[in-house]
Each structure stands twice: as C-alpha cells, then as structure tokens.
Amino acid sequence: MIRGKVNLNIPTNLVFKTEGITKSVQRGDVIIVIDVLRCSSTIVTALANAAEGVIPTKTVKEARALRKKHSEFLLAGERRGVKLKGFDLGNSPLEFSPQKVKGRHIVLTTTSGSKAIISSKKAKHVFAGAFLNVEAIAKATSKIAEREETGISLVSAGTDGQFSLEDFICAGAIAESFPATVFIHSDAVLAAILAFKQAKQSLKKVIQSGYHAQYLISQGFEEDIKFCSQLSIYKVVPFLKGGTIVSLEKSLSFC
C-alpha cells in the first residue's frame, strides 16, 4: 500500500434508518445494505448459487406486475416473515438452491431489505452485505472507496426501522475487515466492531437472542438463523446495476 493511501482517512458511517440513506447518497458514499435476517443473506445465497440477478421491489404489487411481464422470472419474498400467496419462493436463503435459481432472474420483495436497497438506488455503488460474504464485501467496497476517495455507509436495514442486533454486529464484522489504516470509523461503527469482536465466538447464539431471530424461530425458521450466522462462506459481492442486483465479479472489473 502506498503512503498516500494510508493517509486517506476515508470515513465510515452506520445508518440505522432508511431516512439516513439520503444523506449517505448525497455524500457519494459506497452503500452496503445489511439485512442479515434475511434479505441480504438470501440475495448473497441466490447469487452464490448462480442466479442471474435479483430484482428488489418495494411492494408486492410491483413484484406481481414484473412477473406478469416476464413469466420466466421467479417470484420471491415475504411479509411478516411468511412467503406470499402464489409466490415461488419465500425469503429463506435455504430455498434458493442451485436447482431452483441457477440462471434465473428473481423478483424479491421483503419487509425491510428490499426497501433499503431501493432507497439507495441513486447512489453510484450499492451492495448487499451479510455474514455470509463479510470478507468479500469488505474487500470489494473498500477498494472502490479507496479508489474513488468516497466514504462507506453501512446501512442496517433492521426490522420496521428498529435497531437490529444482527445487522449491527454484521456492520461491525464488515468494518473490522476494512484496512484499519485507511478508514476513520464513526462512533457507531466503532461500537459495532466491539460488539462483533465480542459476539464472534458464539455468533449463532448471539444472533438467536435478537428480537427478529426470536420471531423467525417462532415461525419455524430456526435453520435460517443457523445458516445466516455463518461467516464468509461465499465470495459473492451483490451489486445493484440498473435496478437488478448482480454478482460484481460477473458484471464489472472492479476487483
């Protein structure tokens, strides 16, 4: 690393609510949308299993309209954690197997994550991050931020705009993987790094203690929590390109 880069002091920032995204976009930050349970984890898994692209929509109506227009698209998503009527898939990453998603476009509408991604769409660089792809997302986004001398905003999509334990810890995991000498972390990012460091030895157990995990477990999704708690098992970097989330490796020569 050359000395000039060491002194860049690129700011990182943690955004808790969708409203905060506007400021991040205005600053020209690289955006990483984190919705561990389960939107981001599902997107990462779908792309890792060779889906062609994931198209997030805010509403169920938009999702159905897209499918009507493109009958070859898979329709996926949830409200209150549960698969929607007539949809091919819910929002459980375990459903997004290579057999089901390889080569397919998937329309995805979820309570929080899809909306946060769409709220970020005016940004030049929008990514989806989860525990599943921590190392890959940290590497790709920090390279872009260094090259373009922009900040990075980690967006904790949360549940209904509430503070989310798993998203906060995941933000810390990603920030901990950034090159330490190049970035200046905000207080919230510093706190998230501390929380991740403390949590990482028993990540699944910690995530299970969170509010949304408890709700998902009550709905029969305990296996999803286990799956989504795995660190860096995928190298895929989901990147928003013209309204569709695609694998960065496939779409561009950033890395």
Added chain:
Amino acid sequence: MIRGKVNLNIPTNLVFKTEGITKSVQRGDVIIVIDVLRCSSTIVTALANAAEGVIPTKTVKEARALRKKHSEFLLAGERRGVKLKGFDLGNSPLEFSPQKVKGRHIVLTTTSGSKAIISSKKAKHVFAGAFLNVEAIAKATSKIAEREETGISLVSAGTDGQFSLEDFICAGAIAESFPATVFIHSDAVLAAILAFKQAKQSLKKVIQSGYHAQYLISQGFEEDIKFCSQLSIYKVVPFLKGGTIVSLEKSLSFC
C-alpha cells in the same frame, strides 16, 4: 429472590435521541440519562463530593436567571465543551471538588445531558448514570423497576443527537449489572452489553477513540476522559426531584 420476580421479564430499552424519551416517559419507564462526556459524570462527581443538588437548565439564559435569583448557587456548564463566560465552573468533573461544591446548589447547563434530563422530567423516576456509578445506578434502578413492574430506558444523550460511543458502552455496562434473569433486553441493549464486554479491559483507550473524546482532547480535556472512564468509583445515585438532581440515598428510602 422470589420466583415471581424471576419471571417478571422487565423490558430494557436504549434511546438514542431526545425524541425517543417521550415514548419512554409515556410507558412509565424508569429513565437513566447517560452523558459520560461529561454531564452525567459531572453530576455524579458533584453529588459524590457532597453538593446539595444540581439544577439542570436547557439554556444559558435560564441558568443565569436562576443565579440572579439565588446568588448562593454556583453557576456551571459549557457550550462546545468550553466554560461559559462569567460561570463559576465549566463541565469538567475534576473542577467539582469537595472544596468547591460541598453543601452547594449548582445550576448546570450543558449541550446534551442537561437537555436530556429536562426532556425526561415528566417521568416518575429520572436518574443520571455514568461509568463512575455503574453498579450503584444499576442496583437502584433495577430495584425500582422490579418493585413497580416498569421498564427501564437507558437514554444515550450523545452529542448533538449523534450516536455516542461512550454513552452506548456505558448503557451496556449498566445493563450488564442488572439481574440477568429479570430483564428482557432490547436488541440495542444486547448490542451495548456486547460492546461493553469487549471494551472493558481497555475502557479508557476505547473511549478516547470516540468522536467527542477526540474533540475534548483537542480542547485540552484529556484528564477528563481518564477520570470519566473509571468504573463504579462512586456509590452515589443522582435522582431528579422537583427539578433538582439530588442523591437518592439522602432524599428517599428507595434502596
């Protein structure tokens, strides 16, 4: 502890912005206002050094008016960290020595902490918490919450409404000292506990890395950071009673 109490499931909550206090007050929560750097630490120190009471005001004008009415009151506070013109004391806890404050009433106006305390004044129980009195504040407030079957809101007063590293960690320190079997922590409180557990071995160093600590250091207040990073050195429990913060032990028979 009797079995009934074990099953109380008292909710704890972390409030990041002053606006959030209203909901906590409406729910009837016990409120703990945390402004480690430095309002809460100053209040704790003043009362530990036998000040009679601390009267928080939102504005400098109100503070001056109170002093005009009561010439025996000490006038203390800051804006942007710096002591105000004509004031007896700033907002550095190190200034609040027994020699200066014993038996005195102190009017205190600060950028964040005083305002958060005043915003909470409609609550039945409002306390000030800092690292300096973690054990005492956790013990006193958890007893009240158990007895009255109310929740507890930890209010991170922050700086200008921003996320504050030191207040977040202090909230975690206090929550960690609550009886584990009685309380149900929100996601933010769980995250704060994780952050505190990770930070506590090098608390001073971690707090020094925060945004507001860095600002205070640049203004020559490095010793304040060291002082405010000490865990549970005082047993004083500052409690708001009729607009004045007094020592709970002196004023009531709660503990």
